Each structure stands twice: as C-alpha cells, then as structure tokens.
Amino acid sequence: MRNSLIRELIRLPGMPLWMKALPHTMVRRACLLALTEHAKAVTRANVPGAFVECGVAEGGSALLLAKLRTQLDPSREVWLFDTFEGLPPPSSDDADYDTAVQWIGLCRGELADIQRLMTRHNEPRVRYVKGLYQETMPAGPLPASIAVLHLDADWYDSTMTCLRHLWPRVSPGGRVQFDDYGAWAGCFKAVQEFFGPQAHIHQIEPKGAIWIEKTS
Numbered sequence: 001m002r003n004s005l006i007r008e009l010i011r012l013p014g015m016p017l018w019m020k021a022l023p024h025t026m027v028r029r030a031c032l033l034a035l036t037e038h039a040k041a042v043t044r045a046n047v048p049g050a051f052v053e054c055g056v057a058e059g060g061s062a063l064l065l066a067k068l069r070t071q072l073d074p075s076r077e078v079w080l081f082d083t084f085e086g087l088p089p090p091s092s093d094d095a096d097y098d099t100a101v102q103w104i105g106l107c108r109g110e111l112a113d114i115q116r117l118m119t120r121h122n123e124p125r126v127r128y129v130k131g132l133y134q135e136t137m138p139a140g141p142l143p144a145s146i147a148v149l150h151l152d153a154d155w156y157d158s159t160m161t162c163l164r165h166l167w168p169r170v171s172p173g174g175r176v177q178f179d180d181y182g183a184w185a186g187c188f189k190a191v192q193e194f195f196g197p198q199a200h201i202h203q204i205e206p207k208g209a210i211w212i213e214k215t216s
C-alpha cells in the first residue's frame with residue numbers, strides 16, 4: 001500500500017529525484033539527500049569521474065545516482081558493483097558476526113531486475129560488475145576516476161576491499177559516503193583502519209551514515 005502510493009506520487013511532475021529511489025531502497029531519506037548534495041557539489045566544482053555504487057541490492061540508490069548523472073552531467077559514467085546474489089558471509093573482523101551471519105543472502109537484487117528498473121526509468125547507460133568485490137576488483141575493469149562513491153556493503157572485508165581498490169581512483173574533491181558506519185561494526189572498523197583516527201568525517205545521521213571528502 002505504502003509503495004503503491006509512493007509509485008503514484010513519484011510520477012507527478014516536479015517530484016524530487018530522490019523520491020524515485022524510495023520503492024526500491026533500504027537507504028534512508030537523509031542519506032539519499034546527502035547523495036544528491038554530493039552529486040551537485042562535485043558538478044559545481046567540476047570534479048572529474050564516475051558516480052559509483054558498491055552495494056546495489058534492489059537498485060534504489062543506484063537509480064538515484066543514475067538520474068542525478070543524467071540531470072547534472074550526462075557525460076559521467078555510472079558503475080554498479082554487487083554480487084547480485086545478496087550479502088556474502090561476514091568474517092571474524094565483523095564484531096557483530098552473530099547478527100551479521102543472519103543476513104547472508106539477504107538484500108538480494110537480481111541483475112536482470114535492476115537492468116529492467118534502469119530501462120524503465122530511461123537510464124540504460126550503466127556499467128554493471130557482477131561478483132564478489134574480492135574477486136572482481138583485483139581483476140577489473142574499474143572506473144578510471146570517481147567523483148562520488150556510495151559504499152553500502154555492510155561488512156569489513158567488503159568495505160576494505162572497495163577502499164583499497166577504489167579510493168586511489170577518487171578524484172581530489174570527490175566524496176565517499178558510507179551507509180553502514182554506525183550500523184555495522186565491520187564497516188566502522190574498515191573506515192577507522194583505512195583512514196586512521198584523524199580522518200575528517202562528516203556525519204549524516206547521529207550514529208549512522210557518514211561521508212568523507214578526498215582533499216588531495
């Protein structure tokens with residue numbers, strides 16, 4: 001009922017882009033608004049690079065990134081990385097392992113369904129990389145440069161793998177948003193280890209998502 005009402009509302013002219021994500025996403029409104037602001041900020045500042053998401057599930061926040069690309073700068077690429085088979089197992093680096101294991105296979109979005117969603121919304125120009133990050137990222141292909149990176153992959157290994165391979169490709173002035181910093185212990189640990197305690201973290205929600213800008 002709630003979703004069918006939202007589907008009707010988002011067809012109305014003038015509805016903000018982030019609302020189009022709502023029927024297909026677990027990402028909260030504040031985080032969708034933050035992604036929107038990142039896309040606008042990098043466009044204003046002419047930061048080069050793609051809009052990239054690691055952690056697609058049913059494709060809602062990915063759809064927002066694709067829509068923002070088309071509205072703000074159609075020359076940018078959109079890249080989406082996922083198993084498209086749901087969450088892989090966590091590891092002993094996830095302190096909340098006992099809870100995390102219950103999520104294995106959940107947050108599943110089929111690649112064909114995401115492609116249909118994008119086509120329905122006139123966003124066919126998207127690059128998909130299917131598989132475990134630990135396998136697909138070392139092998140490539142990877143975007144040459146990144147302006148906005150949405151990291152929504154929950155676990156320590158997943159987040160750390162994305163950071164190792166993609167952070168060097170983030171352009172100066174680019175922004176990385178971590179959906180799970182306050183939600184999953186592994187994401188928090190990966191961010192702390194990778195950036196160190198001095199990292200300048202921008203809080204999106206109290207005890208929730210954060211973003212970091214690459215300054216140089």
Ligand SMILES: C[S@@+](CC[C@H](N)C(=O)[O-])C[C@H]1O[C@@H](n2cnc3c(N)ncnc32)[C@H](O)[C@@H]1O
Binds near residue numbers: 054059108109133
């Ligand atoms: C919380 S969901 C993403 C939610 C999504 N952004 C939305 O709009 O609702 C997490 C996603 O990360 C993916 N994922 C997590 N770790 C992964 C890994 N190591 N390799 C590939 N995909 C991974 C899962 O398959 C799942 O689709």
